[in-house]
Structure formats: C-alpha cells, structure tokens
C-alpha cells in the first residue's frame with residue numbers, strides 16, 4: 001500500500017517535470033532576438049517558465065483533485081476533522097522551493113552580470129526620459145575651428161528622438177530622466193532599465209539583427225505614457241556613421257547660428273516632447289493632450305481669448321516665451337495645467353533652444 005503510494009507520487013512527479021521541460025523548451029513567447037544578449041535572457045526565462053509550469057500543475061492539480069475527492073457527502077453536516085499539520089510535508093514543501101529559488105538566484109545573477117559586463121570600444125549614447133518622449137544624445141568630437149562656446153553649443157545639438165545603433169558594435173546607454181521615473185525598454189534587445197531623475201543608470205547591449213524596433217516606456221509616467229514610443233534603428237556601422245556625420249553637420253550649423261527658426265522646428269520635432277501633446281501640421285506633430293498650435297503666432301498677435309492681457313505680456317513673442325517657461329501663468333480655455341513646468345530650467349532647455357523655438361513658433365501664422 002505504502003509502496004504503491006510512493007510509486008504513484010514518483011510517476012506523477014516525472015510526468016509533471018516532463019511537461020515542464022517540454023513547455024520550457026518549446027515556448028516561443030518572445031519577439032525576435034535582435035541583440036547578442038537576448039539568447040541568454042530567453043534561456044533564463046524559459047527555465048523559469050518550465051519550473052513555473054510544474055508548480056502551477058501541482059498547485060492547480062491539487063486543488064482540483066481535492067475538490068473532487070473530498071467533496072462533502074449529501075447529508076453530512078459534521079465538521080471536518082481537526083488537523084495539526086504534517087511536519088515532514090511542511091519541511092519538504094519549504095525546502096524544495098528554497099533550493100529552486102536559490103539556484104535561480106545564482107543563474108539570474110550570472111546572466112545579469114554577463115550582459116552588464118563592460119566591453120571594449122563601447123559606443124556611448126545618452127538616453128533622456130521626459131513626459132512623454134525619449135531623446136538620445138550621441139557622442140561628440142569637438143570641431144577644431146570652433147570656439148569652446150560654439151563647441152559647447154554644438155554638443156547640445158547632437159540629439160535625436162530616434163535611437164540609431166550600429167549592428168555588431170557594443171553599445172552602452174546612460175539613462176536619466178528630467179521629470180518622473182520612466183522605464184527604458186526595448187523588448188527585441190531584452191533590455192529594460194529604469195530612468196530615474198537625478199541619477200544615471202546604464203544598460204549594455206550589442207545589436208545584431210538589422211531592423212526597426214521601438215523603445216517604449218515601462219513605467220506609468222503620466223497622461224501621455226502610452227505615446228512614449230520612439231523608433232530604434234539597428235543599422236550597418238557605415239549607415240550609423242553616416243547618421244552621426246549628418247547630426248554633426250547640423251550641430252555645426254546650430255553652433256554658429258543657434259536661434260534660427262529652422263533649428264527651433266528641428267528641436268520641437270527631435271529633442272523636446274512637444275509632439276506628444278500638441279498638434280502642429282507644419283512640423284508633423286499629432287498630439288492631443290494640449291491645444292493645437294497651428295497658427296499660434298496669429299492667435300497671439302490678435303490677443304484671442306485675451307491671452308496677452310491675461311498673462312500680463314505685450315507681444316506675441318513674450319507670450320510664446322511665457323507659455324513655455326511658465327505654462328501655468330495662463331491656461332488656454334478648455335485645457336488643464338498639464339504642460340511640463342521644467343522648460344524654464346536651462347539644464348532642461350538651454351536658452352538658445354528656447355529662443356529658437358519661440359522664433360519658429362512666431363513663423364506659424
């Protein structure tokens with residue numbers, strides 16, 4: 001009888017483990033593996049999935065078995081027998097999971113430290129999270145013929161809202177946020193790292209699969225969280241170098257005449273998150289959280305809704321500047337006070353950027 005029960009338990013155990021292994025080996029729930037690190041993350045995930053499958057079957061199977069086997073007989077209104085536990089059983093069901101969790105800890109730590117290990121010749125790209133857009137800052141080599149100030153200005157223009165990365169070269173991203181906590185997440189790379197204001201976090205990956213992916217935000221960060229998606233382009237190293245060269249020539253132009261309206265347009269589209277809230281046809285922005293800014297210069301000049309007088313300014317230019325640095329000073333009727341309050345901070349938006357944007361908006365008649 002006893003032997004019989006033991007062999008039943010062993011057979012059930014073997015069958016459940018076999019099912020777990022099959023699920024772990026055949027599950028294909030992840031998107032394409034576009035980085036060198038993806039395979040080891042997937043192996044870890046599948047190992048956990050196999051174990052979770054066995055646990056799930058034991059727990060759910062036990063519940064269903066007990067519901068059927070120990071169902072109350074008709075007319076039996078007696079209490080169940082008092083039960084004071086079973087020490088051997090409790091030790092077993094504590095010890096086995098403890099060992100499993102311990103092994104998984106070692107395995108996960110190994111995978112994590114392998115993929116975070118520094119590599120030679122890393123391409124370092126800055127990542128900034130901001131309600132509601134990612135911006136990427138690329139490496140800058142100073143121009144020999146520019147003054148230090150001009151080089152400084154050019155450096156702040158090495159930004160894009162597209163993440164371009166060279167296939168086959170190791171990349172390190174240095175991530176931060178200027179407002180709330182965001183999460184830098186590229187599922188195809190199996191990379192996910194929090195973006196924390198006042199701190200720099202890092203993540204490493206080596207892109208391997210050419211293509212266009214998406215970096216999303218994995219922390220609920222406000223009204224436009226779901227729009228916080230930017231393209232990721234894995235390119236041939238030569239294409240990537242051409243992208244950098246192009247950014248560099250734009251940065252050079254920005255350094256010598258930083259307040260040009262065309263630069264303002266470029267900043268609105270590429271550097272600042274205006275498009276996640278505003279519609280502006282001229283720049284291709286399609287946000288709906290804030291008012292459309294088509295024809296904003298004319299609206300401001302004509303003092304529509306008394307916006308100039310009510311915000312205490314005289315000219316359209318002053319009004320537009322105030323709308324950016326102190327959005328709460330005057331609220332456009334029908335809209336809430338949702339615009340970011342940190343554009344007045346020069347570390348978030350340098351003066352030249354702000355003036356270029358104002359100059360650009362003044363062209364929107």
Ligand SMILES: [Cu+2]
Pocket residue numbers: 129132181182183217218219220221225228
């Ligand atoms: Cu976010």
